[in-house]
Amino acid sequence: MKTDDIQTISPETLQTEYVSPSHCIFSLTEYGFLSAEINGKKFGRVILTEAMPLTMPDKYICISDIEKKEIGIIEDISGFGEDQQKLIMSELSQRYYSPVITEILAIKEKFGNFYFDVKIGEHKKNFTVKDISKNIRNHGEGFDLVDIDGNRYRITDFKKIPAKSRRKLEPYLY
Amino acid sequence: MKEKKARKRPEFPPPKKDKLPPFVCDSLEKAGLSVKDAVFCCAGDMDNSQCYCDTRVFFDPKGLYVIFGEEEHPEPRKLKKHKAMPRYRVNTVVSIPAEDIDSLETERYASTGRLIVRKNGEQRPVTYFSLGLIGDFDRLIVAFNSFKETGEAKIRENPDEKNVCKKCGAPCPPGKDYCRRHAKTGGTAVRLVKFFGGYAPQIAAVLVMMILSSVTMIVVPQISTRALYDNVLANPDGKPVNEMLKALGTLVLSVVGIRFLRTLLEVAQDYVSAAVMPRVIYDIKLKIFEAMQRLSVSFYSSKQTGSLMDRVMRDANNIYWFFTEGVPRLIIDVATIIGVLFIMFRMSVRLSLFALISAPLLLLTLILGDRLFRRMHHSVWVHHAKLGSMLSDNINGQRVIKAFSKEDDELGRFEKTSMDTRNAEVKLGVTEATLFPLLEIAVLMLSTVVLGYGGIMAVRGESGMTTGTLLSFIVYLEMLKEPFGFLAWISNWWSRCADSAQRIFEICDAQPDITEKEDAVSPDKIEGHIQINELEFEYEPARPVINKLTIEVAPGEMLGIVGKTGAGKTTLANLIARLYDAKDGCILIDGIDVRDLKLDKLRKNIGLVSQDIYLFIGSIADNIRYAKPDATMGEVIAAAKAACAHDFIMKLPDAYQTRVGAGGQRLSGGERQRISIARTIIQNPGILILDEATAAMDTETERNIQHSLAMLTKGRTTIAIAHRLSTLRDSDKLAVIDEGRITEFGTFDELIDKKGEFYRLYDIQAQALKTIGIGEDEPKKETEETEDEKNED
Numbered sequence: 001m002k003t004d005d006i007q008t009i010s011p012e013t014l015q016t017e018y019v020s021p022s023h024c025i026f027s028l029t030e031y032g033f034l035s036a037e038i039n040g041k042k043f044g045r046v047i048l049t050e051a052m053p054l055t056m057p058d059k060y061i062c063i064s065d066i067e068k069k070e071i072g073i074i075e076d077i078s079g080f081g082e083d084q085q086k087l088i089m090s091e092l093s094q095r096y097y098s099p100v101i102t103e104i105l106a107i108k109e110k111f112g113n114f115y116f117d118v119k120i121g122e123h124k125k126n127f128t129v130k131d132i133s134k135n136i137r138n139h140g141e142g143f144d145l146v147d148i149d150g151n152r153y154r155i156t157d158f159k160k161i162p163a164k165s166r167r168k169l170e171p172y173l174y
Numbered sequence: 175m176k177e178k179k180a181r182k183r184p185e186f187p188p189p190k191k192d193k194l195p196p197f198v199c200d201s202l203e204k205a206g207l208s209v210k211d212a213v214f215c216c217a218g219d220m221d222n223s224q225c226y227c228d229t230r231v232f233f234d235p236k237g238l239y240v241i242f243g244e245e246e247h248p249e250p251r252k253l254k255k256h257k258a259m260p261r262y263r264v265n266t267v268v269s270i271p272a273e274d275i276d277s278l279e280t281e282r283y284a285s286t287g288r289l290i291v292r293k294n295g296e297q298r299p300v301t302y303f304s305l306g307l308i309g310d311f312d313r314l315i316v317a318f319n320s321f322k323e324t325g326e327a328k329i330r331e332n333p334d335e336k337n338v339c340k341k342c343g344a345p346c347p348p349g350k351d352y353c354r355r356h357a358k359t360g361g362t363a364v365r366l367v368k369f370f371g372g373y374a375p376q377i378a379a380v381l382v383m384m385i386l387s388s389v390t391m392i393v394v395p396q397i398s399t400r401a402l403y404d405n406v407l408a409n410p411d412g413k414p415v416n417e418m419l420k421a422l423g424t425l426v427l428s429v430v431g432i433r434f435l436r437t438l439l440e441v442a443q444d445y446v447s448a449a450v451m452p453r454v455i456y457d458i459k460l461k462i463f464e465a466m467q468r469l470s471v472s473f474y475s476s477k478q479t480g481s482l483m484d485r486v487m488r489d490a491n492n493i494y495w496f497f498t499e500g501v502p503r504l505i506i507d508v509a510t511i512i513g514v515l516f517i518m519f520r521m522s523v524r525l526s527l528f529a530l531i532s533a534p535l536l537l538l539t540l541i542l543g544d545r546l547f548r549r550m551h552h553s554v555w556v557h558h559a560k561l562g563s564m565l566s567d568n569i570n571g572q573r574v575i576k577a578f579s580k581e582d583d584e585l586g587r588f589e590k591t592s593m594d595t596r597n598a599e600v601k602l603g604v605t606e607a608t609l610f611p612l613l614e615i616a617v618l619m620l621s622t623v624v625l626g627y628g629g630i631m632a633v634r635g636e637s638g639m640t641t642g643t644l645l646s647f648i649v650y651l652e653m654l655k656e657p658f659g660f661l662a663w664i665s666n667w668w669s670r671c672a673d674s675a676q677r678i679f680e681i682c683d684a685q686p687d688i689t690e691k692e693d694a695v696s697p698d699k700i701e702g703h704i705q706i707n708e709l710e711f712e713y714e715p716a717r718p719v720i721n722k723l724t725i726e727v728a729p730g731e732m733l734g735i736v737g738k739t740g741a742g743k744t745t746l747a748n749l750i751a752r753l754y755d756a757k758d759g760c761i762l763i764d765g766i767d768v769r770d771l772k773l774d775k776l777r778k779n780i781g782l783v784s785q786d787i788y789l790f791i792g793s794i795a796d797n798i799r800y801a802k803p804d805a806t807m808g809e810v811i812a813a814a815k816a817a818c819a820h821d822f823i824m825k826l827p828d829a830y831q832t833r834v835g836a837g838g839q840r841l842s843g844g845e846r847q848r849i850s851i852a853r854t855i856i857q858n859p860g861i862l863i864l865d866e867a868t869a870a871m872d873t874e875t876e877r878n879i880q881h882s883l884a885m886l887t888k889g890r891t892t893i894a895i896a897h898r899l900s901t902l903r904d905s906d907k908l909a910v911i912d913e914g915r916i917t918e919f920g921t922f923d924e925l926i927d928k929k930g931e932f933y934r935l936y937d938i939q940a941q942a943l944k945t946i947g948i949g950e951d952e953p954k955k956e957t958e959e960t961e962d963e964k965n966e967d
Contacts, residue, residue: 099226123226125226133556171552
């Protein structure tokens with residue numbers, strides 16, 4: 001048995017601490033970072049991470065302190081009040097922000113690299129995707145594209161982008 | 175056309191990313207911001223609300239400045255003709271005085287990064303940026319923090335700046351002038367052709383034979399159609415039947431003779447090609463393999479084994495098939511087209527022009543059809559690849575599938591993927607079945623129209639048109655169909671071959687990260703004195719693995735390293751062996767920086783025993799003498815005895831000649847590890863690194879191996895990384911590492927007395943061992959897993 005395995009099975013780690021909305025209040029620090037008071041204990045800055053970012057962005061959200069130590073898990077943010085939900089979603093949308101592709105202008109393949117010319121809103125952007133079968137990931141109705149620098153781009157709903165764009169991407173989709 | 179347009183673009187000067195461009199300086203000066211004292215600058219692409227903009231961040235002794243604005247680049251034409259300059263429009267300026275900043279840091283999110291200012295432990299966000307720019311921002315924070323600390327900015331070299339594309343300024347592969355997007359395929363072709371340089375006479379002979387073969391093909395209709403109809407069947411001079419039969423016989427024999435000659439030429443051509451091509455492919459494969467051996471470990475970590483094997487095997491074969499099948503056919507087809515057109519024009523200029531009017535239309539149809547089919551073929555290929563992955567996943571996971579009784583679910587998954595593949599194939603098949611006859615009809619219509627027009631000419635006797643001439647003209651027209659179709663398709667084949675060639679050249683041209691200095695030293699003996707000073711290392715920007723680590727190991731001393739998975743233990747071992755180079759700080763061996771030592775000298779003096787035991791295909795003796803191929807059998811046995819491997823080896827039917835590795839004798843984990851220890855003993859290194867050498871073994875086996883390890887470490891500087899703390903009891907010093915830093919340091923007893931992290935881990939482990947009934951002083955009989963059992967686990 002390895003050292004870290006032994007650490008992993010310590011009871012406090014094994015126990016899932018679900019945070020009850022009634023015992024958790026989020027607020028913003030002076031510079032706009034999220035802070036929280038959980039079970040009466042104040043945390044200067046907390047970090048929220050999603051357990052299922054692709055399909056359940058508003059469920060199973062892990063709250064950690066600045067040292068990345070887990071404080072607890074929010075099972076579903078719907079239990080929080082409207083203002084609190086806004087704070088949570090705002091923090092998550094910043095952390096999980098992906099530019100949304102609204103139109104695909106061109107996809108060119110050269111030497112195994114795929115060069116995408118796309119529109120993100122009104123902004124034109126080009127990026128390169130390598131190993132296309134692995135770097136275009138399906139999630140529900142849309143896709144996530146990961147370029148060679150690790151940047152992610154999102155197509156939220158494949159059916160809603162222009163037909164021309166769909167035709168350009170279709171041959172490369174699994 | 176597009177390529178031509180790209181070539182007209184002005185060439186980019188290599189961007190100096192740590193300096194503000196003049197047009198940005200002008201705009202900032204106009205906005206009242208002085209940039210004359212700017213120390214370091216970096217460009218971002220987002221503002222603080224994650225909207226795209228052209229951000230510039232720089233600092234000077236007074237503070238940090240973040241400018242959100244927009245760059246406007248004139249059209250390339252205007253840039254050249256009117257010498258128009260790019261402009262920078264300043265939207266917002268955020269300035270933070272130096273006294274309000276203790277340090278800068280970056281945070282890494284899913285797709286973006288964030289620059290953050292820290293003051294008295296408080297954090298203040300500055301700006302977001304795309305994740306691809308995190309390396310630039312990391313350089314900014316190093317420069318700022320060092321400037322703040324020492325008054326002098328430590329400016330790290332930007333690897334991207336060394337090599338940028340002349341067309342777009344993007345980073346490009348080492349040794350190249352253009353990025354992959356703007357790389358010219360012509361260059362690839364020239365490099366490929368150079369592989370054939372050593373076989374010039376053979377290639378010339380093949381070319382001559384191909385052209386002759388085309389000529390024989392073109393001549394046949396002249397005899398079998400034109401002469402047959404006009405001179406024999408039509409009997410224009412009214413000769414007797416016997417004479418006509420004689421002439422017919424001569425014609426038939428001529429046709430047979432020409433066809434026989436053609437077959438001979440083809441056989442000879444295939445014979446020479448068969449002798450040349452495998453040699454060329456052998457040269458290419460050898461070149462790739464040679465280049466792969468030269469490259470650093472980081473290259474292998476960033477590439478999948480499958481992809482590399484693909485390059486050696488599939489890519490080389492792609493080139494083989496293109497040059498064996500594609501190029502000869504291309505030459506024959508081009509020669510055929512030229513020859514046939516020449517004959518057609520000689521027969522009738524008017525009819526030829528009439529036929530050629532519709533040819534571009536036909537060619538266009540073929541090209542459009544090819545594009546459509548390429549897309550559909552790709553789709554089918556993608557579905558097949560998915561099906562293949564699923565099948566391999568299923569076969570490899572059979573034990574798990576059965577254990578969880580998931581056979582039906584797996585069948586469902588396979589059915590769905592298989593159905594998608596089937597649908598893609600049906601779509602392709604239906605399209606092919608519809609379009610191919612239409613193309614045939616188009617060609618047939620062209621022939622019919624030519625036949626009609628030629629028929630009118632023949633009836634009217636215009637331009638000397640005869641029945642034989644017309645029929646042979648139609649035959650020639652038919653002969654053009656395939657070559658034109660092939661020409662429309664060959665570009666696709668060439669692009670696949672160029673892809674493969676480019677991938678191969680990428681390996682051949684890749685520069686190893688670890689290079690030896692020209693004046694590298696090679697001391698006679700390495701004593702094994704290791705000094706690690708302020709070492710820093712990261713695999714990815716802003717994710718430090720080793721963080722300002724300082725440690726010293728005296729010659730012959732044993733240092734035990736303890737820490738959680740991911741703490742940086744193995745990375746440290748790799749850095750000592752110089753499998754990677756540190757980002758900052760240094761490692762000295764006997765007072766010499768490892769970067770100044772000859773690589774061969776360094777590596778021969780460092781022995782590495784890790785938990786990933788790799789035995790090469792061959793005998794046990796070959797594996798033991800891997801580091802010293804000229805070792806005598808006596809040395810091999812002595813090493814095996816020292817590693818406690820001799821006894822089990824002698825029990826094997828073929829003893830030291832037992833074949834191991836893939837397809838060889840099954841050995842247990844402990845047996846394999848003992849062979850690897852014997853291999854290191856024979857290497858006789860001054861420095862030994864034991865990287866969790868016994869982690870994959872059960873406690874009893876580990877105990878038996880300990881004796882071998884004790885023999886190995888005797889008199890050598892040893893760095894032992896282990897999870898099981900009890901195995902480090904003999905260490906002279908112990909270091910506990912967490913997040914790349916040393917958190918505790920001392921002897922075993924000192925650390926136990928300290929009752930810190932080491933004591934806590936030791937206590938937990940001792941209790942856990944007690945729970946499973948293993949006492950420290952009760953060595954038990956070795957119960958080892960076989961290699962197969964281990965793999966199955």
